[in-house]
Amino acid sequence: MTQQTHITYQKHTHKPMTTAHLAQTMSLLEMNNEELVEKIEGELANNPALDLVEDQQCPTCNRKLYRNSPCPFCSFSSSMGFDSPIVFISPRNEFYSTSYSHEEKIPYEELSPEVEDLPSYVLNQIRSDLDPKECSIATHILTRLDSDGLLRTPLLEIAQYHHIPVASVKRILSIIQRSDPLGVGAKDPQEALLVQLETISKTQSVDPLIFQAISKGFFELSHQQYKSLAKRLNTSINHVEKIKKFIGDNLNPYPARTHWGTIRHHTDSHLHRYHKPDVYITCLKNEDEPQLIVEIVWPIKGTLRINPAFHKALSQAPPEKIEQWNSDYQKAHLLIKCLGQRNHTLVKMMQKLVIKQREFILKGNAYSKPITRAKLAEELNVHESTISRSVSGKSVQLPSGQIIPISLFFDRSLHIRTEMKEIIANETKPLSDTKISELLSNRGYNIARRTVAKYRSMEGILPAHLRNRQKVNEIKK
DNA sequence: CTATGGCACGGATT
DNA sequence: AATCCGTGCCATAG
Numbered sequence: 001m002t003q004q005t006h007i008t009y010q011k012h013t014h015k016p017m018t019t020a021h022l023a024q025t026m027s028l029l030e031m032n033n034e035e036l037v038e039k040i041e042g043e044l045a046n047n048p049a050l051d052l053v054e055d056q057q058c059p060t061c062n063r064k065l066y067r068n069s070p071c072p073f074c075s076f077s078s079s080m081g082f083d084s085p086i087v088f089i090s091p092r093n094e095f096y097s098t099s100y101s102h103e104e105k106i107p108y109e110e111l112s113p114e115v116e117d118l119p120s121y122v123l124n125q126i127r128s129d130l131d132p133k134e135c136s137i138a139t140h141i142l143t144r145l146d147s148d149g150l151l152r153t154p155l156l157e158i159a160q161y162h163h164i165p166v167a168s169v170k171r172i173l174s175i176i177q178r179s180d181p182l183g184v185g186a187k188d189p190q191e192a193l194l195v196q197l198e199t200i201s202k203t204q205s206v207d208p209l210i211f212q213a214i215s216k217g218f219f220e221l222s223h224q225q226y227k228s229l230a231k232r233l234n235t236s237i238n239h240v241e242k243i244k245k246f247i248g249d250n251l252n253p254y255p256a257r258t259h260w261g262t263i264r265h266h267t268d269s270h271l272h273r274y275h276k277p278d279v280y281i282t283c284l285k286n287e288d289e290p291q292l293i294v295e296i297v298w299p300i301k302g303t304l305r306i307n308p309a310f311h312k313a314l315s316q317a318p319p320e321k322i323e324q325w326n327s328d329y330q331k332a333h334l335l336i337k338c339l340g341q342r343n344h345t346l347v348k349m350m351q352k353l354v355i356k357q358r359e360f361i362l363k364g365n366a367y368s369k370p371i372t373r374a375k376l377a378e379e380l381n382v383h384e385s386t387i388s389r390s391v392s393g394k395s396v397q398l399p400s401g402q403i404i405p406i407s408l409f410f411d412r413s414l415h416i417r418t419e420m421k422e423i424i425a426n427e428t429k430p431l432s433d434t435k436i437s438e439l440l441s442n443r444g445y446n447i448a449r450r451t452v453a454k455y456r457s458m459e460g461i462l463p464a465h466l467r468n469r470q471k472v473n474e475i476k477k
Numbered sequence: 478c479t480a481t482g483g484c485a486c487g488g489a490t491t
Numbered sequence: 492a493a494t495c496c497g498t499g500c501c502a503t504a505g
Contacts, residue, residue: 373491388491412490412496432480448498453481463481465505481504490495 024338029345029389033278033299040300040335049325049332051307052300087294087351089343126179130172137162138172141185150192151185190218193247209233213243241460279350279406281361283399290362292399294350296343304336342390348380349390357409361398366422368414416445417455430464 031039044050122142123135130138137158144153155173159166176185182199183192193214217229230240277297284291306329317325353376359367373391377384391406398404408414423439424431431439433452440447447455456463 372489374489384491392491410490434480450481450499451497454497457482465480479505481502483502484500486497486499488496491493 021334021338024334025341026385026389028338028342029386030392032394033297035393037299040304040339043332043335044304047328047332049307049310049328050335051305051310052302053305054302086291087296087347087354089296089298089347122176122179122184126175129175134168134172137164137169138176141169141173141176145185150189151187155187190214209239210243210247213240214247241462244460277397277403278394279346279396281354281396281398283362292354292358292361294354296346296350298343304339306332306336345382345386345390348382349376349387352376352380353406353409360409365414365418368408368411368418370412370415371410372412373410413455416440416447417459419443419445420452420455421459421461424461424467430467432464 028036028039044052123139126138127135140161141151141153141158144158145151151173155166155169159169162169173185177183177192177195178199183195186192186195194211197210197214212233213229217232233240278299279297280295282293282295284293310325310329314325314329353371354361356371356376357369360369373387374384377387380387391410394406395403396406396409420436420440423436433456434449437447437449437452440452453463461467
């Protein structure tokens with residue numbers, strides 16, 4: 001079986017195109033949607049042979065259709081059993097504003113509601129709460145957002161522009177900030193965090209110190225000066241670690257991008273990198289067994305095809321252009337084909353992945369199963385590197401709303417780490433790493449003491465002697 | 478002396 | 492071939 005994996009690579013014997021084909025497929029597979037959009041937009045702009053057609057809508061469910069194929073959602077749900085997840089390419093492109101002429105900024109008055117970019121997405125949510133006048137102000141504000149979803153323009157300026165008091169602008173702004181990408185329109189990351197936190201605190205209890213940490217200790221927080229932050233808040237380092245963890249897990253300083261997990265990027269590594277997920281997993285709740293639906297986001301608005309006009313013209317191309325045109329045609333064709341292949345691979349992979357990690361997706365970290373990319377590749381009869389590439393740099397939104405990198409599906413130790421966290425959370429007195437290691441092996445995980453230490457630091461949990469004061473404090477309460 | 482973090486090695490994964 | 496991960500050993504802090 002494993003031998004089959006190589007056939008993909010042996011195919012390219014005669015056609016010289018095939019190697020280009022391969023290179024193209026591989027690089028496309030590696031890209032996440034953000035990069036993909038850029039690539040496609042670039043091609044569209046440069047290659048006259050490439051054409052973008054609007055999607056049609058499925059008559060039954062109103063989802064946008066991918067080419068003229070039958071609606072994937074409807075056909076899948078009728079034909080497949082409950083045990084197999086529904087996986088399809090979804091043109092759910094709400095945040096990618098793709099149009100031919102992306103250089104031209106659309107003047108804000110003319111924003112059509114169909115263009116699902118961030119401003120109109122937000123506007124649609126709040127339109128009903130505002131009267132027409134306020135609505136146009138809201139639109140104004142929304143078009144001033146920077147790429148992170150923050151409003152860098154001073155309120156006063158907007159107020160003067162519309163000849164209204166600043167207070168009114170504030171009111172509208174606060175409505176905006178409370179709509180979907182929570183915190184959009186905040187003036188800086190700090191404010192965005194506060195808005196998000198406030199909303200969270202309405203539904204669950206939140207440590208009041210977190211408010212303080214953000215409002216008073218934002219500088220320390222974003223510069224990772226945890227000791228001085230602890231001092232400022234009059235609390236232990238451990239507590240600060242927890243706060244930091246909470247913020248990292250639940251809040252997002254840049255509302256226009258969504259959470260993406262920790263990436264040790266450059267200088268201020270505590271601030272995470274955010275973007276929109278490439279895949280959504282949602283959950284249809286049937287009485288007994290929840291049905292998982294996987295949508296692989298197709299990041300552009302519409303479908304690519306060979307420009308029919310160009311195709312016609314090709315046969316009568318002027319001799320001096322013919323070479324150029326031909327190569328354009330080839331390139332366009334290649335791109336489309338490769339994109340199709342990318343989608344296919346992604347679908348196949350997610351399908352398997354969702355079956356394997358069903359528990360994890362539905363019930364959370366503790367149920368994560370250690371799956372390796374190699375194994376998955378074997379089952380799918382594709383090369384390991386194919387899986388590697390499709391996993392790298394992409395993120396998934398779980399039914400819980402959490403956004404995680406796909407690579408987390410392949411985390412070898414996630415379940416153990418959550419187990420460990422639980423032990424620590426329930427401990428009466430701080431346990432040393434050695435003790436924890438013992439406890440874990442009682443539960444069936446044989447982990448060296450040294451490894452426990454590693455996991456701890458991964459999770460931002462402090463060593464036993466530092467946890468001490470914290471626990472004592474909690475008990476006093 | 479105990480509990481941890483640092484460095485580095487070897488095997489597994491990508 | 493490059494990278495990641497679990498571990499063992501050793502130095503250091505308490």
